[in-house]
Amino acid sequence: MLKLLSVRLVAILVGLGFALVALYAFAIGAYNAATEEPAGHLPYKKPMDLSWSFDGPFGKWDQTQLQRGLKVYDEVCSACHSLKFVAFRDLEQLGYSEAQVKAFAASKQVPGIDPNTGEATTRPGLPTDYFPSPYPNNVAAAAANNNAIPPDLSLMTKARGDGTNYVASLLMGYAPPSEELLEEHPEAAPGPGLHHNPYFPNLNLAMAPPLTSAGQVTFDDGTEATIEQMSKDVAAFLTWTAEPTLVKRKQTGWPVLIFLLFATVLAYMSKRQIWAAVKPKK
Template identity: 80%
Template sequence: MIRIIAILVGLGFAVVALVSFAVGAYTFATEETTPHLPYEEPMDVDYSFDGPLGTWDVAQLQRGYKVYKEVCSACHGLKFVAMRSLSELGYSEAQVKAEAATWQVPGIDPNTGEATMRAGVPTDQFPSPYPNAVAAAAANNNAIPPDLSLMTKARNDGTNYVASLLVGYQEPSPEVLAEHPEAAPGPGLYHNIYFPNLNLAMAPPLMNAGQVTYDDGTEATLTQMSTDVAAFLTWTAEPTLVKRKQTGWPVLIFLLFATVLAYLSKKQIWSAIKPKQHPKNAKD
């Protein structure tokens, strides 16, 4: 009886799996696909933190922070990043305190209990430029600028995507418009060859060279600023990226050593034990 029940249950699972496969195949075969807009894949930029031995370029991260502060922070926040984290970018404790004080963050008036703005301290998160989503939408043609804390992890090939998007603004070519009339930017939209829909609500934030003056004297070209802020946003999204890579190598070496040691131990323990011969193979 138990065998019959088991067989029936197995057949039930098989039927369900077969029906699910048939429905999925039919849906895939009959699904109408939308035309693929001819957007470009992100540029392939070499960063110091790429690869298994990558490290942070602290100077680049500081330049990227400057681009974020002077350009991107007008519309985008970093709500998951504490200002004290700037110490990881080579800033001293005094510099972190001074830098935090340049930001205005929401606070409470101790005398009236009303909401107010105050100078930031290292324990504060980087503030949003808007008090709420309604205000953000009203100031940006009904489009809410996303928080950038985790942006490079939220997009495929995020670092290259951010760097490419910032330099990808241009007028749509006549060939693209002739083949894809929907690629023409509508009111309040801007054409960008690296954006999947080709048009987005964000105006070009980096418009010309020299928009930011770097403290280390690096020339602030459009490409330089875009790659620097993309590197900085990679750090905000995963500040332990380099430390994780550095930790991984000792772990791999230890696992390799432990594997070899376990194999040699197994050989040593079982070396004195001979395998028992089958009677048919035993010699007379």
């Protein structure tokens, strides 16, 4: 009995240790989030709190919205930004047929090798290919974008805090700085080749407004292509590129939680049954 109590005590102490470490990490993270000052002490805005179909434990993808977002990326964003971790065949998850994916891939030029000369060339894409970069290298990318290399967007919503809302807010947020802001923070004035955006930590970025007018993209489902609509659609699409298994993970989580709850109850009842006739020694 003494040995059994010792084992239980050690298990309790180990569990308590893990709990204290987790609590400490949570407290440090919460403190840093509450006290962290904006980059450069500039008063940038937090992303807008927008509504998304994939929010919450029962969220799911809106395939129509994802298809609209793909079109915004393809016709606007792909001129500067790559999606190097997304293969054309992945688009079947958005509701496209195999034939549609093949046609879409074939409309893109991807890097290839000339079989006759062995030299680098380009060829029509295949479903197994990944979205190509718009630039041959970083030097060309920087030269075309005021010495700023456009980031790959595959994981962008994971790389930024509150990523989906951040991307949508940034795309909708371009506006000249207010006079009040410039009076308090003269350094917030956009320099040569920079564009003011209150949702960007430095308030000014090299990327010009990509969405400039309503109707810039024509949606196949007839949805009106306002700047707000296009911003939200491409943000949702980039959320899918960053974590295409998001909804599946949520759907899997519920059966796992139910199983763990059932297993816990069963283990407790078994423990009561097994040790019911055992009386501790005094």
